[in-house]
Structures are given as C-alpha cells and as structure tokens.
Amino acid sequence: MRLSLPMLSAVVGLGLTATALGAGPTATAAAPQPESAPRHQGTYAAYQPSADPSGQEAQDTRAFFEAVLESVAEKRAAAPDSAAAVTVYYSTAGAPSFRTQIARSTQIWNSSVSNVRLQESSSGADFRYYQGNDPRGSYASTDGHGNGYIFLDHRQNQVYDSTRVTAHETGHVLGLPDHYSGPCSELMSGGGPGPSCTNPYPDARERARVNQLWAHGFAQALDKALQKSAQR
Secondary structure, eight states: OOOOSSSOOEEESOOOOHHHHOOOOOOOTTSOOOOOOOOOOSOOOOSSOOSSOOSOHHHHHHHHHHHHHHHHHHHHHHSTTSOSSOEEEEEEEEOGGGHHHHHHHHHHHHHHOSSOEEEEOSSSOSEEEEEEOOTTOSEEEEOSSSOEEEEEEHHHHHHSOHHHHHHHHHHHHTTOOOOTTSOTTSGGGTTTTOTTOOOOSOOHHHHHHHHHIIIIIHHHHHHHHHHHHHHO
16 A cells, blocks of 8 residues: 555555546435545555456555554443444444445345454444545545445446345445455455446355454454553
8 A cells, every 4th residue: 555644544445436437326305415425535445356456455454454453442441341243333323325235235245254344333433434525436444444335336236236235235344455466266356357347245264254353453453452452
C-alpha cells in the first residue's frame, strides 16, 4: 500500500470509472438521507484489476482488518464477562439503499464462518457502510486510527452483482485480500472474472482463513487491549 501523509490510509476493494458504468440512481424525497462518507485521501485497490497494480492490496486489507480487530478487542476488554462469541458491529445508517444487500452478505458470512459474527448496531459500530457515486467504485478503507468503512458505489452495483460486491468488501473487514486471478467461485477474485460472475459466497479456503485469523488474531489483540486497560 502506498501511504499518503499525513494520513495513513488504506483502501481496498472495488473500483471502476464512472464513465464506463453510466449514471447512478437518483434519490427520492422519501428516501432516508445517508450519513456522509469520510473524505478519503490516498491510494486504492480496484475491484476491476488495474493495468498498473500497486501490489499493495494485501497490506491495505491488513490495515483495515487490524483496525476492526482492535476496536472489537477494546470493547471486550472493557466488558470481560461478555458472551464468548466474537461479534463485529456495523452501521448501515450511511447506506440505506443497500440494506438488503448488506443483510444478505451478513447472513452469508455468518453462515460460513464460526469464529466471528457480524451484527448491525445503531451505536458503537466497529465499521460503517456508506453509499454514493465515486469514480473509484466501491472500496473498503481505514485511516489507520481505528476508523474503518465500506463505500458502495451506485454505478458499479448496477453492473456487477450487488450482493457479491457487498460480500466481497465485507471479506476485507474480516481479513481477506483481493485475489483477482482467482475463479468466480472465489469471492475475493472480485471483478477478475467479469460482470457475469454473481457468486456471493466465500470458498472453503477463504472460510478457513477467516476462522484462522479471528481465532488467533483476536486472542492477541485482546491480550494487548487488556494490558492497555490495566495500565490506565
């Protein structure tokens, strides 16, 4: 990941030029107003493989994953008697048009892995979803300070299967990097197989990797959070 200063930023996910995809949907008067996505500065990894890839997507994903991991661990350290299941909380207030796709991708991931669960919450979210129009397309981002979010681009979601887009970006939250050369059966192949690919499910290797990351990574993050809490 090329890091821009002064903001340590990482973006991973789905990017296509807006001109290639046409106009996005217009909001109606009755539609809920989404929260504004944070201003992002820095590089990004596209859903559609670029002609000049940076080779930094894995580092970008790791930064996002660690930010979410730290957020979850700090909450557990503050409430050590909470339930054993590791739960990552998210907010959809910034992406009301995509609540159906987000709910579906959450269901897919919760039925695919056992060491972590995703749950919507109106407060205390570990990451947030936003919607809008962006020439970079959809992406997952972190500023390096524990603030993570997923941006869902209207235009791109008209060309690619929207549930696959959302599940793919959520995969970054859970620690998986892009792997554009993979087949359609691999969720993190993203836009590599083309718009005809509609598979929203992680394959066996991806499921196993997420379980591994949250079994070992969370335990280490929790130890650090508990030590930090004890020093206060």
